[in-house]
Amino acid sequence: AQKITQTQPGMFVQEKEAVTLDCTYDTSDPSYGLFWYKQPSSGEMIFLIYQGSYDQQNATEGRYSLNFQKARKSANLVISASQLGDSAMYFCAMTGKSGGSYIPTFGRGTSLIVHP
Amino acid sequence: KAGVTQTPRYLIKTRGQQVTLSCSPISGHRSVSWYQQTPGQGLQFLFEYFSETQRNKGNFPGRFSGRQFSNSRSEMNVSTLELGDSALYLCASSSIFQGNTEAFFGQGTRLTVV
Numbered sequence: 001a002q003k004i005t006q007t008q009p010g011m012f013v014q015e016k017e018a019v020t021l022d023c024t025y026d027t028s029d030p031s032y033g034l035f036w037y038k039q040p041s042s043g044e045m046i047f048l049i050y051q052g053s054y055d056q057q058n059a060t061e062g063r064y065s066l067n068f069q070k071a072r073k074s075a076n077l078v079i080s081a082s083q084l085g086d087s088a089m090y091f092c093a094m095t096g097k098s099g100g101s102y103i104p105t106f107g108r109g110t111s112l113i114v115h116p
Numbered sequence: 117k118a119g120v121t122q123t124p125r126y127l128i129k130t131r132g133q134q135v136t137l138s139c140s141p142i143s144g145h146r147s148v149s150w151y152q153q154t155p156g157q158g159l160q161f162l163f164e165y166f167s168e169t170q171r172n173k174g175n176f177p178g179r180f181s182g183r184q185f186s187n188s189r190s191e192m193n194v195s196t197l198e199l200g201d202s203a204l205y206l207c208a209s210s211s212i213f214q215g216n217t218e219a220f221f222g223q224g225t226r227l228t229v230v
Contacts, residue, residue: 035218043204045221091159102172104149104219106159 002027004092006107013082014115020067021077021110023092032096034075036066039089039109051075053096082114118143120209120222128228134195137225141188141209147171148190149219150182153204165190194227202229 003026013019025034036048051059051066059066067076075094079086092107121140129135141148150162161174165184182192188209194201204226208219 033217037221042223043206043226044223045206045208047218047220050218093159102164103174104161106151108158 002029002032002094002096002103002105004094004105004107006092006110008110009108010111010113012113012115013079015084016081018078018080019082019112021079021090021092021112023075023077023107025073025075025092025094027094027096029096032094034066034068035093035095036064036075036077037091037093037106038086039091041088045091048090049077079112084114084116087112087114120207120220122205122207122222122225124225125223126226126228128230129197131197131199131229133197134193135197135227137192137194137205137207137227139190139192139207139209139222141190141207142220145209145211145220146188147210147212147219148184148188149208149210150190150192151206151208152176153206153224154202159206162192197229199229202227 005024032053034051037045038048039045049059049061049064049066051068058068063080065078089109089111091109095104123138147166149164151159153159163170163182164172168184179195184190204224206221206224208221210219
């Protein structure tokens with residue numbers, strides 16, 4: 001079965017500093033995708049970044065980068081130059097086959113608070 | 117381009133009743149997935165529809181069902197509501213199914229069962 005683990009329930013960062021949110025995963029499927037989503041208090045999940053299991057380079061999207069370490073099964077999100085608007089819940093997720101079915105799996109999330 | 121629209125935004129229902137939630141995906145998207153989000157269980161996958169057919173299903177009881185129409189709009193139904201069904205129900209659309217591509221989420225329907 002697939003599993004996503006986010007060990008940091010809460011993180012605090014000073015505005016303009018960088019922060020890393022941890023994510024480890026487990027799957028027996030060699031083909032999978034890893035995602036990060038942001039969920040502000042309004043409830044909507046906002047896509048941030050995607051990394052495919054066969055991608056050779058780490059994904060980057062503006063201030064977001066994904067530190068993909070396949071051998072360690074980790075997919076940490078790095079947010080550079082944090083902004084007050086980055087305060088939200090962050091979810092790591094993966095897609096792939098699990099027991100013959102395609103089940104998107106989400107972690108429990110990390111609450112990020114950016115201080116001015 | 118309009119985003120994913122979920123209606124209603126809030127619902128209060130009594131235990132034992134049934135409820136229907138609606139989701140209109142982004143224009144051109146044919147895959148619609150549904151998720152339940154609770155403080156206790158987190159975000160859990162319910163099912164995915166593509167071209168009016170259920171393609172994948174999570175581990176939820178048969179009280180949870182859905183359907184998709186020819187215009188890709190989807191509905192989710194929960195029958196015989198239980199207190200534990202209180203949750204934020206999120207719908208997501210994408211251009212392909214079972215694909216490693218981003219999904220676009222709606223703002224959700226917050227269901228409270230009393």
